[in-house]
Amino acid sequence: MDNVYILNNIGKGSVKVTITPTQHKTLSHLPKRQPVDLAFTDLTYKVQEGRKSNVKTILKSVSGRLRSGELTAIMGPSGAGKSTLLNILTGYKTSGMEGSITVNGMERNLSSFRKLSCYIMQDNQLHGNLTVEEAMGVATSLKLPSSTTRDEKEMLTETILHTLSLMEHRKTMTSNLSGGQKKRLSIALELVNNPPIMFFDEPTSGLDSSSCFQCISLLKTLASEGRTIICTIHQPSARLFEKFDHLYTLADGQCVYQGSTGRLVDWLGSLKLQCPSYHNPASFIIEVSCGEYGNNTGKLVRAIDNGNNDIRNGMPFPDQTPDYNNKKDMEVSLRAGSNWDKNDLSQVQEKFKDNNSNGANGHGNLQNGILQYATSEVSKGEPLSLQMDTDKQDNAAAALLGTEGSPERYATSEWKQFWVVLKRTLLFSRRDWTLMYLRLFAHILVGFLIGALYYDIGDDGSKVLSNLGFLFFNMLFLMYTSMTITILSFPLEMPVLVKEHFNRWYSLRSYYLAITVSDIPFQAIFCIIYVVIVYLLTSQPPVWFRFAMFLSSCLLISFVAQSVGLVVGAAMNVQNGVFLAPVMSVPFLLFSGFFVSFNAIPVYLRWITYLSYIRYGFEGTALATYSFNRTKLQCHAPYCHFKYPQTTLEDLDMEDADFALDIAALCLIFVLLRIFAFLFLRWKLKSTR
Numbered sequence: 247m248d249n250v251y252i253l254n255n256i257g258k259g260s261v262k263v264t265i266t267p268t269q270h271k272t273l274s275h276l277p278k279r280q281p282v283d284l285a286f287t288d289l290t291y292k293v294q295e296g297r298k299s300n301v302k303t304i305l306k307s308v309s310g311r312l313r314s315g316e317l318t319a320i321m322g323p324s325g326a327g328k329s330t331l332l333n334i335l336t337g338y339k340t341s342g343m344e345g346s347i348t349v350n351g352m353e354r355n356l357s358s359f360r361k362l363s364c365y366i367m368q369d370n371q372l373h374g375n376l377t378v379e380e381a382m383g384v385a386t387s388l389k390l391p392s393s394t395t396r397d398e399k400e401m402l403t404e405t406i407l408h409t410l411s412l413m414e415h416r417k418t419m420t421s422n423l424s425g426g427q428k429k430r431l432s433i434a435l436e437l438v439n440n441p442p443i444m445f446f447d448e449p450t451s452g453l454d455s456s457s458c459f460q461c462i463s464l465l466k467t468l469a470s471e472g473r474t475i476i477c478t479i480h481q482p483s484a485r486l487f488e489k490f491d492h493l494y495t496l497a498d499g500q501c502v503y504q505g506s507t508g509r510l511v512d513w514l515g516s517l518k519l520q521c522p523s524y525h526n527p528a529s530f531i532i533e534v535s536c537g538e539y540g541n542n543t544g545k546l547v548r549a550i551d552n553g554n555n556d557i558r559n560g561m562p563f564p565d566q567t568p569d570y571n572n573k574k575d576m577e578v579s580l581r582a583g584s585n586w587d588k589n590d591l592s593q594v595q596e597k598f599k600d601n602n603s604n605g606a607n608g609h610g611n612l613q614n615g616i617l618q619y620a621t622s623e624v625s626k627g628e629p630l631s632l633q634m635d636t637d638k639q640d641n642a643a644a645a646l647l648g649t650e651g652s653p654e655r656y657a658t659s660e661w662k663q664f665w666v667v668l669k670r671t672l673l674f675s676r677r678d679w680t681l682m683y684l685r686l687f688a689h690i691l692v693g694f695l696i697g698a699l700y701y702d703i704g705d706d707g708s709k710v711l712s713n714l715g716f717l718f719f720n721m722l723f724l725m726y727t728s729m730t731i732t733i734l735s736f737p738l739e740m741p742v743l744v745k746e747h748f749n750r751w752y753s754l755r756s757y758y759l760a761i762t763v764s765d766i767p768f769q770a771i772f773c774i775i776y777v778v779i780v781y782l783l784t785s786q787p788p789v790w791f792r793f794a795m796f797l798s799s800c801l802l803i804s805f806v807a808q809s810v811g812l813v814v815g816a817a818m819n820v821q822n823g824v825f826l827a828p829v830m831s832v833p834f835l836l837f838s839g840f841f842v843s844f845n846a847i848p849v850y851l852r853w854i855t856y857l858s859y860i861r862y863g864f865e866g867t868a869l870a871t872y873s874f875n876r877t878k879l880q881c882h883a884p885y886c887h888f889k890y891p892q893t894t895l896e897d898l899d900m901e902d903a904d905f906a907l908d909i910a911a912l913c914l915i916f917v918l919l920r921i922f923a924f925l926f927l928r929w930k931l932k933s934t935r
């Protein structure tokens with residue numbers, strides 16, 4: 247409320263002055279979401295180490311409560327298990343885990359949970375070739391339902407950018423943003439659909455102290471609007487530490503402290519661990535956990551029962567799980583608003599009691615975003631459920647029960663996702679100098695070089711062997727250019743894909759289809775330019791149908807090689823891919839029919855020729871050049887052995903070869919490789935988790 251002051255202005259009577267308190271930047275245009283509390287009980291995480299059945303226990307039956315409206319720090323010495331705990335809570339890691347994780351008192355359903363949460367990883371995982379505004383455009387297109395209008399999306403983008411102080415950088419390429427700005431952009435992108443739970447892996451890493459403070463202040467604001475904000479952090483400064491509401495500390499995979507940051511020193515004092523005056527409590531708890539004051543881990547773990555006990559009363563946290571087998575409980579929960587107990591203002595106040603001492607704004611700050619919704623509904627004095635239509639009740643029930651995911655896994659249809667990712671990839675390609683202009687330049691340059699080397703040999707009966715060398719070189723060039731560019735560029739996409747796919751921006755299918763389709767037109771244009779140059783300069787038969795056959799063989803070879811690049815890029819990293827792909831191509835080159843004709847290959851090795859896509863391409867271009875009753879070639883030498891094209895085909899063992907079969911084989915290999923690449927990609931996504 248505005249404060250009105252009456253000031254006496256000497257000689258002119260009184261003047262009324264209105265002082266409006268500074269407004270917090272708010273996120274009032276975000277979609278409304280329900281607040282969410284997260285609890286975990288007896289969480290154990292084990293990994294298999296080495297080949298032998300050595301099992302390493304990383305998290306040892308830890309428990310904890312992470313509440314909405316609070317900024318929680320997960321701290322601990324290096325190797326204590328912070329990242330592991332975060333990965334498990336986000337659902338990023340699922341195998342090897344035991345124990346229970348509940349969301350608002352209900353057993354977590356991972357599919358529903360991933361729609362409620364977002365995970366912002368340590369390295370910002372942003373596409374460098376987009377401006378801030380474009381990146382936000384992609385996020386709003388993918389993360390908001392299609393029913394959202396363009397104006398609404400723009401307003402939302404503006405609000406978020408304004409709140410996160412990125413408005414003046416909206417035209418800046420993300421690659422040119424500072425570390426702190428990149429971090430804020432990562433948050434801005436995920437804020438689009440207003441997830442009630444946000445996880446951050448070391449959000450302050452790589453930032454200077456001022457940016458660290460800004461970043462944590464921002465997280466604090468997000469939390470004070472009702473979100474559950476959880477982040478791992480390495481030893482924050484005292485000023486930064488004060489910003490956190492809740493602290494969860496791990497040592498050697500066990501919980502040594504869980505509670506408000508304000509109570510930490512007293513709690514440790516009660517266990518005879520006095521924090522020296524003027525010492526940063528955050529450093530002190532880490533030092534204690536590291537054993538610098540003796541071995542106190544066991545004592546701390548027991549005092550808090552490994553995270554089971556509430557330090558406020560030393561008692562175990564109450565069990566919040568409602569009995570949803572009981573239909574009545576379920577009805578009561580939905581109807582009387584008990585499912586959203588967090589919407590009960592009195593409970594919100596209760597929750598924030600602990601933080602008021604800690605400088606938190608309590609519910610005074612909860613005007614916007616999540617709790618605005620909650621409190622406004624309650625303030626009307628009606629139970630929330632009475633204001634929900636039947637559909638909403640069903641959805642709420644499904645989400646709570648976790649028995650079935652909401653019918654829509656993603657905010658938009660797969661067609662829309664495909665279209666948005668395709669447009670984004672085309673934009674990158676246009677802006678990527680290496681990908682586009684260097685490739686174009688290479689095709690033109692090599693085209694003219696080959697044209698000059700094999701100039702006018704196409705119709706010369708004495709130079710047929712050179713012409714076959716030219717045909718083989720075409721295969722080699724097109725194969726390597728399209729394969730290596732994919733091997734080099736595709737793995738770089740992986741971290742962004744992992745983040746965006748995990749945060750439910752799009753399905754892997756739509757992403758894969760979009761990137762598969764996006765490079766085909768460019769590859770086709772480069773290949774056509776190259777083929778036109780070499781075909782004309784080397785004087786291959788000037789017949790349209792032969793040119794079309796020649797071109798289609800070359801096009802298919804480059805598409806197939808690109809697919810090989812995708813398979814390799816999806817299955818391994820750049821270093822391995824760049825070495826292995828050319829090495830693996832050697833057998834295909836040897837069995838292409840250029841070095842050894844089919845009949846000369848030992849019978850037991852002939853099967854390899856059927857797998858060699860180079861063979862089909864080489865055969866296709868050879869048939870386009872010498873088959874289909876081509877008339878005899880010119881001969882400017884005393885004797886031309888290959889004057890008759892039929893002789894060339896006989897020497898190559900291609901007299902019975904079928905061009906249609908070559909094309910069909912290339913198409914089949916193309917489709918199979920694309921399917922393999924998809925399967926590898928899916929496996930890679932799972933295995934990185």
Ligand SMILES: Nc1ncnc2c1ncn2[C@@H]1O[C@H](COP(=O)(O)OP(=O)(O)OP(=O)(O)O)[C@@H](O)[C@H]1O
Nearest residue numbers: 293295302304322323324325326327328329330331
């Ligand atoms: N897949 C794995 N195989 C073997 N050990 C693992 C595996 N994953 C994690 N660890 C071990 O588990 C322990 C906890 O790892 P984690 O990354 O969670 O620690 P952290 O607390 O985040 O450390 P830091 O602060 O240094 O990042 C470490 O000792 C680590 O070596």
